[in-house]
Amino acid sequence: MLAHCDAGDLQQLGATSRRQAELVCTYLKYRLCFIGARYFRNGNVLIEILRTCEAVISGSTALHLLLPECRTPWKPTDLDIYVPQHNLTLIQNRLKVEGYTTIDKLAVNKVGYHYSHVSRVLVVSKDQRKIDIVVSRTAMVLSPIFQFHSTAIMNFVSADTIFCSYPTLTLRSLSMVNAGPLYYSRDKHGIIEGIRKYITCGFRYICCKDYHGMKNICKVST
Secondary structure, eight states, rough: GGGGGGHHHHHHTTOOHHHHHHHHHHHHHHHHHHHHTTTSHHHHHHHHHHHHHHHHOTHHHHHHSSOSSSOOOOOOOOEEEEEOOHHHHHHHHHHHHHTTTEEEEGGGGGTOOTTTEEEEEEEETTTTTOOOOOOEEOOOOTTGGGGBBBGGGGGOOSSSSSESHHHHHHTTTOOOOOOOHHOOOOOOOHHHHHHHHHHHTTEEEEOHHHHHHSSTTTTSOO
16 A cells, blocks of 8 residues: 555655554655665665765655655666765765775766756766765755756655655646756756656646746745
């Protein structure tokens, strides 16, 4: 049953009793460990890295965890771990212990992050597995997440938390474009490709004014 529920359904189920809350927590941990087992010797290693490095997962992997496991036809193909600047060395050393080596250091202006709080992006690899380490410019690891091109991916997963910025939209496979990156970024092609990616995942992009049904509801005037 749980595999047919999205994050909103699971939250409501967990609120009905302590027993149900324990079942939901166990299920969500299982899903996170399942992802971690694709990259590490066991899934608990990923949770331990997130906790000790004050890191979070975002992007398509976090989005997939919000959606029903059995009713989501697409699978995430990458793992993006966001880490605060002061823990970069810590996570690099931790991943080195797990057998990962740095294969690339991407310039921020080449990966669509120059209009953001991203300091740098490191790509680490082990065999056929690859992880992107996205480093925040600030001590707040969440800063870059709220500057993504779409509301659908303004989510994160930590060792103990799953957060969705726009659950009413996201859990209905709806999204809005964040105008800032689109207007101010030099690499508009990369942003458009990112939007197309989530359209192929079944998301429909809507206008803010059309969704709310009236003007001046949203804080961002377009």
